[in-house]
Amino acid sequence: MRRNKPKYKQIIEAAVVVIAENGYHQSQISKIARQAGVADGTIYLYFKNKEDVLISVFKEKMAMFVQKINEVIAGKETAAEKLLVMIESHFKILSADKKLAIVTQLELRQSNKDLRFKINEVLKEYLSVLESILEYGRERGELKADLDIRLARQMIFGTMDETATTWVLNEHKYDLVALAPKVHSLILNGCMSKNANS
Amino acid sequence: MRRNKPKYKQIIEAAVVVIAENGYHQSQISKIARQAGVADGTIYLYFKNKEDVLISVFKEKMAMFVQKINEVIAGKETAAEKLLVMIESHFKILSADKKLAIVTQLELRQSNKDLRFKINEVLKEYLSVLESILEYGRERGELKADLDIRLARQMIFGTMDETATTWVLNEHKYDLVALAPKVHSLILNGCMSKNANS
């Protein structure tokens, strides 16, 4: 089980640091190796190639996302509460590790189509957690009976993602986590005034 | 004004075609030159460097977006209607030019941080049109009085963008424009059931 070898994690963490500090296209294997304190060749004992390092960074971090989200939503009764803690957790994880935020929101998106296709595969697990909350809410009558789950998922993920990216582009200069309730409210209730007739 | 010279437009259009057909990383200056019917060196008479070509592609196309959106929203009275036609137009432009959709949703995002920073600058004009609609709606009492404009803008743009990207990743196999009313409804009213007490 390669994931338990200390060097595996060591290289993953080094990759996050190097990519955040240098950008995707300036993250040569030699830099990652130096940061990890190993020889270039050692990376190839744990990873198939450079792409495998990058996809593994994403897999490991996304697995952490999914695990964390699953933990916090389990403790909540309603879909609305589950969504709130999901958004909060998502923002908390990025706020707690700003280098990770740079990597996931900006740098990894510069990868080529192949890598981004693989990243999308990994993302699916996360999106399916989100979809299961939506289905749960729809069944309970909390959410609209005719809610298009996929579209709603795209709205919610799109909103969280855009919010997080804007925050990173603004160099983290405001509190991302504090936005969670407002984002949550927008998603559940929309923009429209209560007394407007649509 | 370089933009009025015929070769300027010629090179821009050639770049869109080449990027859509070959992908960002396979779009060498020599390919763009060949597609445009000029010599490699000629490109450097109209553009500072390769990045300038790409940012110009984005600027030109985004200007078209802004112009089109301004046209359609001018003919609508309410903010809700303006938003609907904005979403529809956004989706229509991408549906009408699938190469452009590939370029904006997938390929240009592979560019490096510098280029994407500049693209974000260009995007601001588009986003400010969106913000002005939201302000208009808030003033008219259509939209929530306490609506956080910037956050709402992020939600709306994030949702449209994610919806469009998913559509491109699914190889345009369903009708993107047909989703506009549902996206519009989600944005205005949210996911929550009417009779739920939030």
Place this chain on the structure above:
Amino acid sequence: MRRNKPKYKQIIEAAVVVIAENGYHQSQISKIARQAGVADGTIYLYFKNKEDVLISVFKEKMAMFVQKINEVIAGKETAAEKLLVMIESHFKILSADKKLAIVTQLELRQSNKDLRFKINEVLKEYLSVLESILEYGRERGELKADLDIRLARQMIFGTMDETATTWVLNEHKYDLVALAPKVHSLILNGCMSKNANS
């Protein structure tokens, strides 16, 4: 016609010098470029890749061999005379360009199977000239009526090649051309004593 561009020949000649002086495995593109007085990238304007440079060295030189041989054998009446001048010319060309001798007899043989397969293709033209002399001699009654042409060709080429290689391995310390008549006699008459009954 790339072969007439001066840089093409320039690079071929540089390759011969570099390979002879450094050996096949130490003949990096950068060394060949430096020797030719061009930039590394320039080589790729004239050759597809490194293998293409090496195979072209062989093709050009072998074409010279074939042309020279054809010239000298045309002036001779009998197959025996043709063979003699062929062997002499073969040895003369190698003697006149000792670097070329090192390259063809030692260095190019270290190439991988793919390259050597392609070299063999080029060699076929040379071997067919040899076979045509043998056929001519058989028809004229000079050579044995039941001579196995292919086997005789292998004997003659094998003998010339081994003789030349041994000479190169001995660092050209004796006169290769002077051996031609003896090689010719061995090939025509064999080793056996005239009065022996076999």
Place this chain on the structure above:
Amino acid sequence: MRRNKPKYKQIIEAAVVVIAENGYHQSQISKIARQAGVADGTIYLYFKNKEDVLISVFKEKMAMFVQKINEVIAGKETAAEKLLVMIESHFKILSADKKLAIVTQLELRQSNKDLRFKINEVLKEYLSVLESILEYGRERGELKADLDIRLARQMIFGTMDETATTWVLNEHKYDLVALAPKVHSLILNGCMSKNANS
């Protein structure tokens, strides 16, 4: 004496198999170790370096050649007979072990100049057996009194070698051993017709 240790032979045999199956440039130490059932490092307990493994392969196999040839020529009276059985044995050994044939005729020749220089040293023993047959024949009056022994040896070895290589390049699709008498006749009597006046 390292050669008597079981792992020594084990590694040699593994090397022959690996080189024949993968080619010279794809025969990494790790592959040879795996085939031999030992660790990579173990090879360095028995061999100085990779070159030492390869030269040892050649030495061991060439020793077998020499021993076998010495056995068969001892049973023959005339030089002509000795030569015939030598050629036959040479071809038989290669026919019987096609992997060995690939290794000696094609793969080992891709090695660098140093290694091939050492291989030539080993070859000398084989060549000296051949020369002693020629000297024996000359003394007995069987072979020409003025025969240049070294040149004749080059002709004979070159012919056998070229014949064997051509056979390997033709993927062993004809019977190599069956060619021995014809090769023998060519070597002894040459190509020339009996009644020609040379």
Place this chain on the structure above:
DNA sequence: AATGAATGAGCGTTCATTCAT
């Protein structure tokens, strides 16, 4: 004796940019 994880030097090729014509 035996292991195998770790090392790190080495190189073919691409392509944005220049500049003499």
Place this chain on the structure above:
DNA sequence: AATGAATGAACGCTCATTCAT
């Protein structure tokens, strides 16, 4: 203005060898 031949920096990956255990 337009050309396009020439430039040369930059990097992922392999694998023979070592050495702590």
